[in-house]
Amino acid sequence: MSDTARLQIGENSYEFPLVKGTENEVAINIKTLRTATNGVITIDPGYKNTGSCESAITFLDGEKGILRYRGYSIEELAEKADFLEVAFALIFGELPTKEQLEKFHKDIKSNSVVDDDIKKIVDAFPKSAHPMGILSSLTSALTAFNPSSVNVDSEEDMYNAIVKIMGKFPVLVAWTMRKKQGLPLNYGSKSLGYVENIMKMMFEQPNEDYEIDTVVKDALDKLLILHADHEQNCSTSTVRIAGSSHAGLFASLSAGISALWGPLHGGANQAVLEMLEAIKEDGGDTKKYMAKAKDKNDPFRLMGFGHRVYKNFDPRAKIIKVAADEVLNNLGIQDPILAIAKDLEQEALNDPYFVERKLYPNVDFYSGIIYRAMGIPVEMFTVMFALGRLPGWIAQWKEMRLNHEPIGRPRQIYIGENLRPFKSIENR
Ligand code: ACO
Numbered sequence: 001m002s003d004t005a006r007l008q009i010g011e012n013s014y015e016f017p018l019v020k021g022t023e024n025e026v027a028i029n030i031k032t033l034r035t036a037t038n039g040v041i042t043i044d045p046g047y048k049n050t051g052s053c054e055s056a057i058t059f060l061d062g063e064k065g066i067l068r069y070r071g072y073s074i075e076e077l078a079e080k081a082d083f084l085e086v087a088f089a090l091i092f093g094e095l096p097t098k099e100q101l102e103k104f105h106k107d108i109k110s111n112s113v114v115d116d117d118i119k120k121i122v123d124a125f126p127k128s129a130h131p132m133g134i135l136s137s138l139t140s141a142l143t144a145f146n147p148s149s150v151n152v153d154s155e156e157d158m159y160n161a162i163v164k165i166m167g168k169f170p171v172l173v174a175w176t177m178r179k180k181q182g183l184p185l186n187y188g189s190k191s192l193g194y195v196e197n198i199m200k201m202m203f204e205q206p207n208e209d210y211e212i213d214t215v216v217k218d219a220l221d222k223l224l225i226l227h228a229d230h231e232q233n234c235s236t237s238t239v240r241i242a243g244s245s246h247a248g249l250f251a252s253l254s255a256g257i258s259a260l261w262g263p264l265h266g267g268a269n270q271a272v273l274e275m276l277e278a279i280k281e282d283g284g285d286t287k288k289y290m291a292k293a294k295d296k297n298d299p300f301r302l303m304g305f306g307h308r309v310y311k312n313f314d315p316r317a318k319i320i321k322v323a324a325d326e327v328l329n330n331l332g333i334q335d336p337i338l339a340i341a342k343d344l345e346q347e348a349l350n351d352p353y354f355v356e357r358k359l360y361p362n363v364d365f366y367s368g369i370i371y372r373a374m375g376i377p378v379e380m381f382t383v384m385f386a387l388g389r390l391p392g393w394i395a396q397w398k399e400m401r402l403n404h405e406p407i408g409r410p411r412q413i414y415i416g417e418n419l420r421p422f423k424s425i426e427n428r
Contacts, residue, residue, distance in 0.1 A: 057090060069090055142165070169387065270382055
């Protein structure tokens with residue numbers, strides 16, 4: 001293949017270099033397009049054909065259903081690693097040695113207390129507030145309590161900011177849920193593992209000792225790993241673009257949390273469960289909802305199906321489906337919702353509408369079923385996604401800053417009115 005692309009506009013021809021990734025992905029580098037062509041730009045709503053950066057963190061091939069963090073397959077990581085190891089690999093590039101992992105965990109633990117005044121902010125939210133709104137606000141508020149800015153060229157500064165947020169974020173997650181449930185805002189224990197500590201903070205009741213259920217712990221570890229990064233998705237791009245203005249790490253993460261909230265992105269896990277509940281309440285007729293999803297006059301979409309990038313099975317959905325079965329079996333839970341989910345999946349996989357459009361179940365199709373079995377309220381599902389995505393967001397923010405990427409500032413094609421004279425209010 002030639003290493004340039006030629007563009008013809010009218011009589012003029014321009015050449016642009018091709019960029020090739022380590023997995024042979026090819027892009028046309030159009031950095032000089034606007035200058036060379038005297039103002040021509042590209043337009044690509046939804047960025048379906050636009051690469052925003054070069055990144056060494058996550059590789060995914062949507063056609064083949066491949067997902068790898070730092071070169072390791074998601075299947076192997078989900079089976080053999082724990083969440084903290086995966087977080088370290090995503091953020092620092094390599095799986096940690098035993099000593100590195102211990103130090104990372106120790107440093108996180110010494111940062112896992114938040115300023116007590118944050119409780120006042122939590123208290124000020126009405127019970128009706130959505131947990132994602134609370135989480136985004138609290139994450140942003142962390143900046144006010146930790147005002148010193150991070151010198152990104154100092155490895156020590158960068159490391160300290162990372163262990164700080166890895167320590168404090170789970171506290172905010174737990175408090176977000178406990179606020180909704182009217183439970184006291186507690187802390188975890190330094191003697192527990194990272195994920196066990198999260199569980200204790202979330203589920204501990206004021207009048208009993210909390211015992212870790214290893215089945216639930218293993219499933220949560222896996223879910224967090226599966227959600228830990230997914231290259232340049234909506235929330236990650238938001239973190240990178242907010243951070244590209246040199247907004248701090250916590251502020252950039254807060255922007256990412258808001259982006260994740262939407263039902264077309266992280267909010268889909270809540271939407272899936274609400275959809276499955278609605279189908280159950282409506283008599284469990286999955287065919288009726290399949291028909292609604294295919295009807296172009298009906299805005300209903302089968303939540304948890306389809307993906308911008310995966311045009312083959314989402315590899316994470318395969319792992320989660322097995323985990324959902326395991327958790328429900330081990331906890332002895334018979335959930336009619338799981339049966340409805342399996343029926344829908346089978347119907348969709350055999351339906352020409354879904355087959356032609358390559359709409360397969362995505363990561364969120366089964367995650368809600370597991371979260372529900374763990375006793376996590378539906379409104380918290382997207383918060384759990386954010387908890388898992390935290391290391392990915394951090395890794396992407398860090399990479400963007402260390403690469404000294406320019407401020408993200410797309411252009412547009414203006415389609416509004418041309419210059420016109422101002423009309424006084426009497427003449428409008
Ligand atoms: N149900 C029914 N039809 C669908 C669905 C669905 N879930 N998803 C896509 N389609 C159809 C569209 O109507 C469109 O049909 P057309 O070609 O006849 O117009 C075609 O499939 C392509 O869909 P687009 O919306 O163009 O695909 P896009 O890549 O822009 O959207 C998205 C991807 C947003 C994920 C979409 O599939 C969707 O809305 N899914 C449901 C929400 C969801 O599960 N989101 C979670 C994504 S995973 C994540 O964020 C972790």
